[in-house]
Amino acid sequence: MVKRDKDADLFIIHAIRDQDEGPNSDFALSACARKIYASRRERDKRSPLPGLFGEPAWDILLDLFISYAEHKKISIMSAGLAAHASTTTALRWVWALEDAHLVERKLDRSDKRRSYVSLAPEGLNYMRETLAKIRDQL
Numbered sequence: 001m002v003k004r005d006k007d008a009d010l011f012i013i014h015a016i017r018d019q020d021e022g023p024n025s026d027f028a029l030s031a032c033a034r035k036i037y038a039s040r041r042e043r044d045k046r047s048p049l050p051g052l053f054g055e056p057a058w059d060i061l062l063d064l065f066i067s068y069a070e071h072k073k074i075s076i077m078s079a080g081l082a083a084h085a086s087t088t089t090a091l092r093w094v095w096a097l098e099d100a101h102l103v104e105r106k107l108d109r110s111d112k113r114r115s116y117v118s119l120a121p122e123g124l125n126y127m128r129e130t131l132a133k134i135r136d137q138l
Helices: 006-019 026-046 056-069 076-082 087-099 121-137
Strands: 103-107 115-119
Touching (some): 026 056, 026 121, 056 076, 056 087, 056 121, 076 115, 087 103, 115 121
Antiparallel strands (some): 103 115
């Protein structure tokens, strides 16, 4: 018997649905976000000085958009890892993004010590518009 990965199945279902929606679907834009994120990591690896090109807020937004398209929850700690920043730096940026109404935090119901972060409606619209413009310029 083959063991099924429910998350993978759900992602495939949403991917098929989003592909039918065209080039500005969240699935298509998340592919652009993945490429941008990967290119940033490649640039960081080649940098003579670690952190030289850091933009933690942008990295967090990219990661949150990709996670949104994949229907995944992201903890604040995971957002910090995606930003390649220290925990305190990542928290400061999450708070700044929250103050700008781009992200929202929610407490984990089962563990009050943990919070999840996601794009707020304004942040989702910002990322959709920005990623579509970037993709069109490339």
